[in-house]
Amino acid sequence: MPATLESIEAEIATLHETLESQGLNSRGVTDIFGRKFSLPVDDEHKAKKLGLTQIFCNFSNPHMRAFHTSWFGFFSSFFSTFAAAALIAYIGPDLNLTAEDKGNAGIAAVAGTIFFRLAMGYICDKVGARRGLGTLLLLVTPPIICFIIPGVIVNAGGFIAARCVIGWGLATFVACQTWCSQQFSKSVVGMANATAAGWGNLGGGVTLLVMPQIMVGFLKVTDQDTAWRLCMIVPAAMIILATLLVTKGRDLPDGNYKELEMSGAKQKGNGSLVFLIAACNINTIPLMICYATCFGVELTMNNKAVLYFYEYYDLSKSLAGVLGACFGLMNLFARSWGGLLSDWTMKKFGIRGRVWSLFVVQVFQGFMCLTLGLLTVNMPGPVRMERGQASKYPASVFESIYSVTPEVTFHCYGGYEGPLFGGDGDFCKPKFDKKDPWKFSPSGEIAGARPGENQNGIYGAYKHTVEFKGGSETTTYVVKTKAAWIPPCASKNIDNPGTGHAFSADGTDLGVKKIPTDAEKIVVGDVWNPDCVRNTDGALGKTMAVIIFFSIGVQMAEGLTYGVVPYVSRPALGAVAGMVGAGGNLGAVIGSKVIIANANYDQGFVYLGMVILIASLSLGLVYFKGEDGGGMFLKPGALGKFDPQLWMPKGEEMRGADQMDYSSVAIPGEANKPKASTAEEAEA
Numbered sequence: 001m002p003a004t005l006e007s008i009e010a011e012i013a014t015l016h017e018t019l020e021s022q023g024l025n026s027r028g029v030t031d032i033f034g035r036k037f038s039l040p041v042d043d044e045h046k047a048k049k050l051g052l053t054q055i056f057c058n059f060s061n062p063h064m065r066a067f068h069t070s071w072f073g074f075f076s077s078f079f080s081t082f083a084a085a086a087l088i089a090y091i092g093p094d095l096n097l098t099a100e101d102k103g104n105a106g107i108a109a110v111a112g113t114i115f116f117r118l119a120m121g122y123i124c125d126k127v128g129a130r131r132g133l134g135t136l137l138l139l140v141t142p143p144i145i146c147f148i149i150p151g152v153i154v155n156a157g158g159f160i161a162a163r164c165v166i167g168w169g170l171a172t173f174v175a176c177q178t179w180c181s182q183q184f185s186k187s188v189v190g191m192a193n194a195t196a197a198g199w200g201n202l203g204g205g206v207t208l209l210v211m212p213q214i215m216v217g218f219l220k221v222t223d224q225d226t227a228w229r230l231c232m233i234v235p236a237a238m239i240i241l242a243t244l245l246v247t248k249g250r251d252l253p254d255g256n257y258k259e260l261e262m263s264g265a266k267q268k269g270n271g272s273l274v275f276l277i278a279a280c281n282i283n284t285i286p287l288m289i290c291y292a293t294c295f296g297v298e299l300t301m302n303n304k305a306v307l308y309f310y311e312y313y314d315l316s317k318s319l320a321g322v323l324g325a326c327f328g329l330m331n332l333f334a335r336s337w338g339g340l341l342s343d344w345t346m347k348k349f350g351i352r353g354r355v356w357s358l359f360v361v362q363v364f365q366g367f368m369c370l371t372l373g374l375l376t377v378n379m380p381g382p383v384r385m386e387r388g389q390a391s392k393y394p395a396s397v398f399e400s401i402y403s404v405t406p407e408v409t410f411h412c413y414g415g416y417e418g419p420l421f422g423g424d425g426d427f428c429k430p431k432f433d434k435k436d437p438w439k440f441s442p443s444g445e446i447a448g449a450r451p452g453e454n455q456n457g458i459y460g461a462y463k464h465t466v467e468f469k470g471g472s473e474t475t476t477y478v479v480k481t482k483a484a485w486i487p488p489c490a491s492k493n494i495d496n497p498g499t500g501h502a503f504s505a506d507g508t509d510l511g512v513k514k515i516p517t518d519a520e521k522i523v524v525g526d527v528w529n530p531d532c533v534r535n536t537d538g539a540l541g542k543t544m545a546v547i548i549f550f551s552i553g554v555q556m557a558e559g560l561t562y563g564v565v566p567y568v569s570r571p572a573l574g575a576v577a578g579m580v581g582a583g584g585n586l587g588a589v590i591g592s593k594v595i596i597a598n599a600n601y602d603q604g605f606v607y608l609g610m611v612i613l614i615a616s617l618s619l620g621l622v623y624f625k626g627e628d629g630g631g632m633f634l635k636p637g638a639l640g641k642f643d644p645q646l647w648m649p650k651g652e653e654m655r656g657a658d659q660m661d662y663s664s665v666a667i668p669g670e671a672n673k674p675k676a677s678t679a680e681e682a683e684a
Contacts, residue, residue, distance in 0.1 A: 019040075020049060022049075023049045023058070024040065025039060025040050025041065031062075031253060032255070032660075032665050033255060041185075044253070044658070045253035045254055045660070046183060047184050047185060047188070047253075048184075048185040049188065050067075061248075061249065062249065062252070063183045065249050066249050066250065067180060067192060067195075067196055069248070069249045070133065070175065070176040070200075071176060071197070071199040072200075073134075073137055074175075074197065075200045075203040075206075076169075076203065076235070076238040077136075077137070077140065077203070078170065079238060080238070081203075082303075083207050083211050083234070085207075086321060087211055089310075090227070090228045091159070095158075095159050097156050097159065098156070103593075106303040107593050109167035110585050112164040113167050113170040114586055117170070117174050117579075118578050120136070120174040120175055120574075121178075121275070121581075122574070123574070124174060124175055125274045125574035126274075128657075129178040130256075131251070132174075133172050133176070136168065136175070137239050140165060141243075142165075143162040144162075144166060146162055148230070149229075171578075172200075177197060177581070178577050180193050180196050181566045183253060190340070190343040190563030191336065191343055193559070193562040193565075193566075194335045194337075195336040197335055197562060198339075201335065201555070202331040204298070204331075205302075205326070205330075205331060206328070208306060208321050208322075208325035209329070211321075263665050264661070266657070266660060267659070276649075277575065278579055283644050284579055285618075287576075288579055288580050288583030290583075291558070291561050291584040291587070292615070293612045294362065294561065294584070296587020297588075297612065299584070300591035302324075304592065304596055305324035306320050306323075306324035308601040311490060312534060312601065316493055316523050326547065327551045331555050334555035334556050335555040336559065337556050337559065338361065338559025339560075341559075342358070342563025351624050354560065354564050355619055359632060361556045361560055363613060364553045367609065367613070368550035372546045373604070373607075373609060375602070376533045379539070380489045380531050381489055382490030382491075458488055459486075460479055460485070460494075460524030461478045461524055462476070463477075463527045464515070474504075475505070475510070477499075477501065477515050479494070480500075481494075484497075486525065488532075489532035490526060493523050494523075496519055496522045497515070499513060570659065573656055623639065625637075625639075625644060
């Protein structure tokens with residue numbers, strides 16, 4: 001029986017669908033200037049296929065070049081922002097940075113970009129995400145170069161200012177998400193946004209992992225103060241490379257903003273209105289809150305994780321950097337998981353599925369954060385001991401822990417020459433009472449003081465264990481130098497002094513002995529109190545396991561958030577992306593400065609977990625109109641004619657920056673067959 005025309009057409013359509021599912025543009029669709037797309041596209045010329053083959057093997061213009069350029073630009077910005085934080089242990093002594101200076105620099109690095117994320121939303125809607133990305137990359141280059149040049153940044157003020165300006169680069173995230181949203185169809189936009197942003201965020205983990213190793217390499221050929229400056233060549237080179245790549249991309253699938261506006265396909269943007277439109281949509285605020293408690297948490301952890309491992313556990317600076325980097329390294333895949341989950345739930349349950357999956361993952365990461373804090377919050381830690389927890393220990397307990405008399409433990413006698421406390425009088429400094437400066441006697445002893453009130457530290461010790469058949473032998477080397485003076489339960493990475501006051505496992509005084517290691521740096525700490533976090537068996541392993549799951553939850557929530565953002569307001573896509581992104585940085589400021597403040601990390605993790613859980617409830621306010629809309633607890637159309645877009649300008653209908661009107665294209669000849677000169681200008 002001869003095949004009918006309809007059956008042939010059906011077979012051809014099926015063949016096209018099969019080829020398109022493999023990522024091939026079998027229909028030969030072109031843009032309005034006649035350039036054929038590499039990927040299959042929808043009616044708006046947005047790519048509707050994004051799999052591993054496209055991600056790793058396709059770099060064609062416009063879709064995949066925009067994808068790769070956007071994530072690498074954001075990655076470079078993230079890497080540069082936290083490069084100084086990764087080297088803070090080396091930069092601090094050179095620039096005489098105090099703990100407060102370091103904290104302020106960390107806040108400045110994420111606070112300054114709040115405004116720039118809002119501004120980037122306007123820029124994306126007005127002149128395009130590509131231009132916004134390139135301009136901001138150029139803007140943050142000078143302070144990175146200033147780090148490299150000796151004599152330019154020499155004090156805390158310069159350091160904080162430089163980190164603030166470099167941190168503006170984090171606003172490239174908004175350009176990254178807007179550009180991908182304009183290039184990829186809604187069926188795969190969750191995956192596109194999540195993967196691009198996830199790989200960009202990966203810069204935070206990579207810099208914590210890589211920069212210390214680069215520092216080690218430079219230390220082999222130069223001094224410490226010069227080495228850290230040379231390390232900054234790496235982020236500078238990455239920023240410059242990313243800027244060059246931006247020039248080779250295309251604003252939208254059909255071309256750049258200016259040429260599309262001239263052709264009539266694109267409506268000229270009204271930048272003065274997009275922020276009002278975004279702010280007047282009730283869905284914007286809950287998503288800002290949500291992003292503040294996922295991306296904001298990630299930035300907080302990037303600032304705190306390395307110091308947390310270094311100060312709480314018996315770890316070197318380099319190892320603390322590796323473990324701290326693990327939080328950011330989950331971006332390699334976890335954020336993409338969030339995008340995949342968002343796209344899958346959209347296919348199964350519509351936009352309500354995207355919102356519900358975001359809520360579930362937010363709650364999960366909140367519980368993981370809470371668990372992280374609860375693991376150690378009831379153990380003696382360096383900050384709690386320093387702030388008075390030591391005074392809660394009975395004198396008999398301190399005597400048994402540190403094997404010294406209570407009088408020596410709790411009163412600072414300058415002439416005492418014991419192994420743990422005192423020294424020559426320079427290191428045993430009781431906390432000074434500013435309200436009563438005459439409280440202290442000239443000898444340093446405080447009359448009537450409670451046990452534990454006045455001793456602010458001990459000498460750190462290095463423990464060395466030799467394993468042999470049938471057992472082991474441990475020797476403790478007390479390092480009696482100013483560098484080794486630490487709070488109880490603390491750890492510190494110091495230059496190897498060469499010798500220490502040695503004690504055997506049974507407490508026998510072995511006198512001054514050579515420390516049996518050739519390492520240039522050693523970690524000393526409170527090795528006596530078995531209740532300290534650093535000395536508790538299994539504490540580090542449990543912490544790392546929780547941090548991995550915590551990080552996966554955080555990254556997935558970020559990807560899920562930007563799976564919802566493209567649906568909020570088409571005319572103000574950039575502005576919504578900017579506002580939600582700014583919420584993330586605001587969350588980082590609150591998390592670092594308020595919730596996890598003053599280095600009491602595990603208690604801060606408990607508070608942060610509670611905040612995440614409470615903030616996740618705001619997603620119950622998200623609602624979309626229409627047959628495919630609804631909310632977490634409301635079915636589509638449950639609120640009748642209610643529109644979450646509370647205000648829109650009257651007059652001509654505003655289209656999104658990526659919404660083309662192909663019927664209005666004013667190009668000589670057929671829309672897909674332009675003059676050669678026009679195509680050449682477009683490619684340029």
